[in-house]
Amino acid sequence: MSLSIDDVQRIARLARIAVTENEVIESHKQLNQLFSLIEEMRSIDTTGVEPMPHPQDMLLRLRDDVATATNRREAFQAIAPAVENGLYLVPKVIE
C-alpha cells in the first residue's frame, strides 16, 4: 500500500507541522520510498510473538509518593517565549 497526498496532509495536521504544497509533494515521494522498505516487515510471520516495548522487559519502578522536584518556576519561565505574571502566554483559544 502507499500513502496518498491526503494522508500526508492529514498526518502533517496531526503532527502540527505547517507544510507548503511543494513540501507535501516532496514528503509524499520520500515517505512512500520509506514505506516500501517498511512494508517488507509485514510479510514476516509473527504469530504468537509477544511485542517487545522495552529491552529486557523491564517493569516500571515504583517509588514512595513524596514530592521530589524543587520549585524552579522562575528559572523555567525565564527561558519561555512569552510569560506574564507567572503565566505562559498563548494566543487566544476561545473566540
Place this chain on the structure above:
Amino acid sequence: MLTIKQIIDQLASGETTAVALATQYLDRIAAHQHLNAFITVDREKSLAQAAAADAARAAGDTRPLLGVPLAHKDIFCAEGWKTSCGSKMLDNFIAPYSSNVVERCDAAGLVTLGRTNMDEFAMGSSNENSFYGPVKNPWDLTAVPGGSSGGSAAAVAARLVPMATGTDTGGSIRQPAAFCGITGIKPTYGTVSRFGMIAYASSLDQGGAMAQTAEDCAILLNVMAGFDERDSTSLQQASEDYTRDLNQSLAGLKIGLPREYFADGLAGDVRAAIDAAVAEFKKLGASIVDVSLPNTQMAIPAYYVIAPAEASTNLSRFDGVRYGHRASEYSGLNEMYEKTRAEGFGDEVKRRILTGAYVLSHGYYDAYYLQAQKIRRMIANDFQAVFKECDVLFSPVSPSTAWNLGEKTADPVAMYLEDIYTLGVNLAGLPAMSVPVGFGSNGRPVGMQIIGNYAGESRMLGMAHQYQQVTDWHTKAPQL
C-alpha cells in the same frame, strides 16, 4: 596527543595543570574551526572550571579525574550552557538544569571544553542534518564524519579533546567512531541515565563514551554510568569498575561472526580490515564460531517504525510555549504550533515525525507499530540464541568507510540502509562498541563492532584493550 590515562598521571604528578591542558586544547579547537565539530565553545567558562580544579587539587582534593578535559554532545543539558540538540528549535535554549551525565562529569571534576555538533535531535548518520552545518571528517575534509555524534567523533579524532560524551539510538556512537577512527562504546540500555538527555526514541536512546582507546572509554564510562532514580528505565545494578577486565587474557574467548553481517553489500576493503583484526584476536587466544542472526534485514524496517513513532511523541513537547523557538507571526493557537514547528524543525526531523504520526494513527497501529515490536523481540531472541554459542560477536560497524559529504543527502532511504549492522543492537538493548582496525582503500578509517551480551561492557572493553596493546590503529591521527 595524550590519552586520558596519561593526562591523569601528569595531573597527579604535577607535570601539567588543568588550566594548561584546557588552554592547549581550547587553542587546538580554535585553530580547527573549519571542522565545525563544536556548536558552542566558552573559553572563559572552561578556564574558570579548570582553575577551580587546580585550586581544589592544591587544597588536597585527590579525585583522580580532577581537571581532565572533555566535550559534551550538545544533547546533554548543562545548566547555563546553550543546549541546542543541533536544532533551530533550541538555538535559544540555555538549559536551566543539568543532565545526570553532566552532573556526574562535573562531580568527578572534569572540565567541559565545549558542546559538540550533531545531527538535529540525533536523527542522522552523517551529521549533515545539523542546523549548524555539517561536521567535516578530519581524515578527509570531503567526507562525512558519521552521525549523529559526529562532532564528538571528529573532535576526538582531530585531538581537539581527549574524550567526549555521545548518545546512540541506532548507531550514533559506533558509526561516527568508526568513520573517524576512534573508540566508542554504547553500553547496555539503562546503564547511563537519560535524565536531561534530550529524547529521540526513549526505548532505544543510550548515552556512552568516545575516546582514543578502550581504556579511556572505560574510564569515562565509570563516570557516566550508574543508577538514577530520575530515569524510569535506569538499571538498578551494583556500580561496576569498567576497567576491571582490561588486563584479562583472551585465551578461550569464543568470538561469533554473524554471517548476515558479512553478506553482499559489505565493501571489500572493510571486510579485509575486519578479517585482519579477527586474525589478531586468534593470535591472542580467541577462537571463531560461525553464527546466524536470521532476522538481521528486518532490523531496518522495525527500527524505522519504532524510532519515528517514539520521536513523534517525544518531539510533541516542542510547541513554542514553554521554551525554544516560537514563530513570530501567527493567528490562533494551532497556527502558532504549526508555524513554530515548521520553522524550528529541519527536513529529516519532520520526515521522522510524520512517519511516526502515520504509524501510530488510527487503523495502522497493529500493522506497523505492533508488528515492529514483535520483530524487535525476534531480533532480541536471535541474539540470545547465538550467545549460547559464543561470548561476543564481531562485525563491521558500517558496510563501507565514510561516504562523501552530500553523497546521500538526496536519498534518505539509501542513508537508512547504511545502518544495517548497528540497529539490531539498539532494538535488543545490548552493549556494543567500535574499535579502529585499519583504513579503507580511500584512506578513510574502518571500525569493527564488538557486540556483547547484557552487562558485558567490562569484558568487551578488555578485549578491545588487549587488541590495542598489540596493534596501533588507535594511535593514528589525521594530518591537519
